[in-house]
Amino acid sequence: MLTEEKKKEILERLKNGVIQYDEDAVKEAAQEAVELGMDANEAIFDGLVSGMEEVGRLFEEQEYFVPELLMCADALYAGLDILKPHVKKMDLGVKGSVVIGTVEGDVHDIGKNIVKMMFDVAGFEVYDLGRDVPLDKFVEEQLKTDSELVCLSAMMTTTMVGMQKVIEKLRAKNPNVKIMIGGAPVSKEIAEKWGADGYAPDANNALKEAINMISALKKMREEAESNKTQS
């Protein structure tokens, strides 16, 4: 039986499992959530994502660093893999597909993977091109998948400049596509100058940006839920 109390307990275990990067605890809690017929969306957003929000806070306060962040992400994915098949499609008014990758010349993909994780959580269709991606590949993939969002990542100043070219090419083919750029050398000035819609200069900011986006989705979901109950 799924009592309110049990539900609360499972959400708490999911959340703490992510914070304490305990993959096994997360798996166990997610399995139980599924067996008890708990709403998978609720388990993801109020359990796993709540945990990741706290991880973001710990990261910002320099309690956690990148190794911890990576382990928390592993724990989140361990839960997500179990819960995802049970998610009912949400209608959020966006198609929700994104092309993401690290630009050519750059083999760093940690920041990119953190952003990708949040898209996975949000139920986006993610086309991950990986790292060291030739610039034209972003344009091709966007056209092929008709994604409304493209995320470009570069860890080094030496590769960042490639992003400007991708943005130009994407805009020429599809003026409406939203473009987010991320990575250590990226700044607000650069994002504005090159015509990107959003930017995240480091893993912390990428995580924050992604969490903001997910929190907005969470709110939309809650509103949709309460509308449903009212009608």
Added chain:
Amino acid sequence: MAVSISNSKERITRLFNGEPIDRTPCFSGMGNVTTEGLKSFGYKFASTHLDAKQMADVAASTYKLFGFECAVVPFDLCVEAEALGCQINVYAHSEDILYPTIKEKVIHNEDEMDITIPSDLLERGRIKLVQEAIRLLKDDIGDEVPIGTYVLGPFTLAGQIMELNDLLKLSFKKPDKVGALLDKLADVIIDIARAYEETGVDYITVREMGATSDVLSPRVFKNLILPYLKKIFDQLKGNTVLHICGKTNDIAPFMMESGAKAISVDQKNDVAETRKKLGADALIFGNYDPYNVLVTGDEEKVRSTIRECIENGVSAVWPGCDIWPTVPPENMKAMMDEINRR
């Protein structure tokens, strides 16, 4: 009292020796090739990594064209990893400036971390080529400016030869295993750096940017990274610099404790605070943004940034990273002019 100094070589030698100098030097321990330099020889960036003469020619050109006070080879971060068996990509097809990267790692999973260091390490990859470039530079301009080179720090090198993702998680989960690898890599770095010293470089920068506080906690830095940096600097005889970019204020004392003669920090470091912490005699090199100031800033921005670095207390004006080749010539000139006014 004014000190009379004949040239950059003398100025920077005295800097490392802690002797009085006439003005703040302006040089780097990292790559500083410019497209102006490449153009003057008609070389493609991708080919300069594979040819000692081309490498030496363009390395010298930043001094010859702008008066920048050093010449540094190589230009990429793959030399040690290549000698250990990694395959590299120089992006020969590209019209753009792309730095070589590692195509194929030597460690694919945790079980492969117990690597054997090749007995002919110094014969492998491009180490001999870099030594040859150093010799050419010494013959060409070695009396006028110091000739520098760099090696990676053990943690950064580990990130080149295995997945960074795995390395970071293991540095938390299994620090002993990571420590054992770093110890071996420290030996590799010592061997290579000693070979460069024997070839006659005037200073060596150890680049350990993988262990920045943007990524690893100061505690992990102290426990896991610092011991192997100490091991390296203990074995090197000449002038040494430890470079770490990103957030470094909390680890700056550890950086100094490593035994490097000087530390190099980037624009994220609050140098005034670091100076206060480390004292008047510490050699602190930094800390202008080589892209957002030197490449995209205007001349006034360049001048004001250089002044700020000096006011904050740097011992040498020095970039936070490699100088990005497309730097406008007028900005290089403005930087050197600002330096020479002092």
